[in-house]
């Protein structure tokens with residue numbers, strides 16, 4: 001583990017170089033990422049960008065947490081149910 005972190009809902013999340021946001025969140029036992037448009041919790045599922053189950057908001061843009069590399073200083077947020 002490095003001393004680099006990104007922010008998730010006001011919590012500092014450490015990550016390893018090259019790790020995705022989803023993997024870093026899961027390593028901290030964060031299993032759900034907020035509600036999707038149907039009200040179901042988003043989560044880390046396929047890990048390859050196919051299922052769209054891991055959508056989060058990064059710097060104001062909705063993106064797949066499994067495809068987005070963690071970077072120091074990022075602000076990652078849960079979706080509101082009507083974001084997608």
Ligand code: FES
Pocket residue numbers: 043044045046047048049050051052053054055064065066067
């Ligand atoms: S986990 Fe399936 S798109 Fe990210």
